[in-house]
Amino acid sequence: MRLDLVIVMSVVRIVRPERQRRGGGPAVISSSRATRSKVFVAAVVVSTLATASAARAEPVVLADGHVDYAARMVGGQLRNQIKDGTQGVDRVVWREPADVVFEVREAAKTTVPADARMRFLGAAGASTWTIPQVQRQGILWAGWNTEALTLADVGGPLTWTLQSAQGPGTVALFQSGPFGDPDIFFNSGDGLPDSRRIPLGTHAHGNWAFSAPGTYQLTFAMATTRPGGEPTSDTQTLTVNVDGPATRPTDPAPTPVQPGQQPTLPSSPSTPGGAPTGPVAPSGEPAVRALTLQVRRPRAVGRTLSFTALISRKSRLEVTVQRAGRVFTRGRARLVSASRRRVVRVRLGRSLAPGRVYKVTVRVRAGGRSATRTLVLRTRSAS
Incomplete structure (x- = not known):
């Protein structure tokens, strides 16, 4: 994208008419220093010369490492953003969901186990692509996070809703309990919207399972109340590319991380980040015993x-x-x-x-x- 900068400078003179000449003659416009004021107006015109394909910056592709779909206050408003920790815990940046793509690589492909509790993923033996609940090398590790919010920002827990899911297959987000029982947050296979109450102070991970390769558009909403009781919410759409080419993320200008968190006691437990594993293990790899x-x-x-x-x-x-x-x-x-x-x-x-x-x-x-x-x-x- 090329930017041409054109600076236009103009000088405007403000003059005043002098007294009418004696004898009724026409007024004379004076340009003397004593009667002249000068105002300089500078206009900066930025013209963008770009093709339609380059009109919007390429999205950041996140394919490996730690990310969270998070809620926080930005400019006094509740916002859903991506907390990108793929470059390390000391280089966290906040990104807009519209500016990123979650990449689910081929290494995340596995099969639905022969367990009746997992039928919501499809028939036993069917292919599924899963962002795992426990971090694995070379695969994106996606969670959700409300740690940036405090009781000074909002009045209590948030309601996280998957409003719609567009793509070639179904998507389900669930956590695997310590004894193998799935706790299903969202499942487009039996209809949407689906909602889950998320306490403040939550940092959790789960299994994001997709039934077919391709591109998905997931529309999420976070809603709660302000301390005074008035409702507040934000809705964003996240793009997920399943079984696409492995692309390293670029690094556009990030928003600095805003520290500060005072979580409240959750009324319903949510598994913390870095803890449990899902029941679906990649083919040929042993299942990891969970720590919950x-x-x-x-x-x-x-x-x-x-x-x-x-x-x-x-x-x-x-x-x-x-x-x-x-x-x-x-x-x-x-x-x-x-x-x-x-x-x-x-x-x-x-x-x-x-x-x-x-x-x-x-x-x-x-x-x-x-x-x-x-x-x-x-x-x-x-x-």
């Missing part, structure tokens, strides 16, 4: 923090407590066994003050994998 963490009902008494947890594997658990953006105290690391639901108690280095709000981060590690859950704890005021 869900945390609910935190409570602090003195220096003891307790919460209900679902942990899929025996893990080493760590707790960090923050207040006003700074680390307030930490919990001693301990081993916890796998359990569908158990009460975990952690001894903290300091007691939590009553009537305060803390951000609690629980992290588990096992077998080189980790899972994290962040939530808000409001301690009761002293009576």
Whole structure:
């Protein structure tokens, strides 16, 4: 695309008529310095010389690494954007969904397992192309994220809706539970729209399954209320190219990442990023055993923090407590066994003050994998 810059400078004189000449003669327009004002007007005209095919910049193709479909505030408005971490955690950029293409490579192709619970993907043995719930080298790892929003921005959880899906096949987004049960968020195979409530502070990943190669247009909406109760929402369309050529992403001017997150306690659990694997494993590769963490009902008494947890594997658990953006105290690391639901108690280095709000981060590690859950704890005021 070529840009020709033309600068046009013009001088405008503002003059005033002098008194009528004696004898009724015509007025004389004076151009003397004493009666003349000069105003310079500069007009910059930018003419774009480009063909129709180059009228719009090429989209950024994201084919490998970590990305999130995320909600955040931009200019005081709720926006859906792509949080692009494909270049590393220290080089995150925010992009508009219309400016990117998710590329699902041939390496993501697998088959639907012979499990009745997975019939929503198609017949057993049918081909499916899956962005996996657990990161794999050479395949895009896509999640969703509300960590950039706080209770100062919105009044509570968001409703994430897949409004429509246009493409050569069906698309389903689901999470695989620790015992193999799929938790289906969206499934165009049985009709749309589909919606899911997403708590603040969520960073999660799932399986994005496509039944046929080709290009898909997925229209998503995020909706919630402002702190005052008025509704707010944003709708964007994301392009996904399945089994297309592997293309390295370009790097147009990014929007700097805006830090700041104060998540609230989710009312319904959502699997954290970097945790579970899906039931569909690529042909010839062993399935990866999942590491799943869900945390609910935190409570602090003195220096003891307790919460209900679902942990899929025996893990080493760590707790960090923050207040006003700074680390307030930490919990001693301990081993916890796998359990569908158990009460975990952690001894903290300091007691939590009553009537305060803390951000609690629980992290588990096992077998080189980790899972994290962040939530808000409001301690009761002293009576």
